[in-house]
Amino acid sequence: MFSVQSEKLLETTIKDLIIPVDKVAHVQIGNSLEHALLVLTKTGYTAIPVLDLDMRLHGIISTNLIMDAILGLERIEFERLEKMKVEEVMKKDIPKLLINDRVMKALKLVINHSYVCVTNEDGFLEGIFTRRVILKHLHGHIRKLNKS
Numbered sequence: 724m725f726s727v728q729s730e731k732l733l734e735t736t737i738k739d740l741i742i743p744v745d746k747v748a749h750v751q752i753g754n755s756l757e758h759a760l761l762v763l764t765k766t767g768y769t770a771i772p773v774l775d776l777d778m779r780l781h782g783i784i785s786t787n788l789i790m791d792a793i794l795g796l797e798r799i800e801f802e803r804l805e806k807m808k809v810e811e812v813m814k815k816d817i818p819k820l821l822i823n824d825r826v827m828k829a830l831k832l833v834i835n836h837s838y839v840c841v842t843n844e845d846g847f848l849e850g851i852f853t854r855r856v857i858l859k860h861l862h863g864h865i866r867k868l869n870k871s
């Protein structure tokens with residue numbers, strides 16, 4: 724199934740397959756958990772990047788992490804939402820890709836992660852590489868191969 728053409732595809736860089744940073748929903752360092760929950764709910768995404776004012780990547784915040792942070796012993800402590808900041812709760816140890824990385828590396832990462840943040844050498848977010856985009860791309864590629 725994997726022809727020379729397919730190998731060529733997997734050797735290409737991820738540049739053309741990312742959702743660019745200006746289309747990525749995100750929150751900023753210093754934002755409250757309340758704001759993050761609002762953005763997550765409004766956009767419909769379950770996890771989004773946390774950036775600083777210069778658009779440097781610091782981590783990922785998710786609905787799950789927020790709910791876990793406000794879970795008290797006997798009740799959900801909603802008052803924590805406005806007191807706590809995203810940097811207290813975000814996941815910092817996340818997989819990352821560099822803009823010139825190969826598709827094959829990205830493909831391996833999205834087996835276990837629904838998306839991976841893509842940065843430049845200095846840590847500035849360039850975009851995200853999602854399962855949807857790569858599956859759509861591979862589907863189109865396989866259809867083309869089957870037709871030829």
Ligand code: 4BW
Nearest residue numbers: 742746747748766767768769770771837838853854855856
């Ligand atoms: O608002 C949505 N629009 C569309 N077109 N599809 C959506 C939307 N919300 C969810 N989906 C679909 C996608 O197929 O559900 C999948 C899981 O969403 P998630 O994880 O759990 O919120 C979506 O799969 P995907 O496009 O491969 O995206 C994988 C993950 O990447 C999403 C989300 O955490 C993140 N993501 C995707 N686009 C994003 C984004 N984060 C910020 N900004 C974006 N533009």
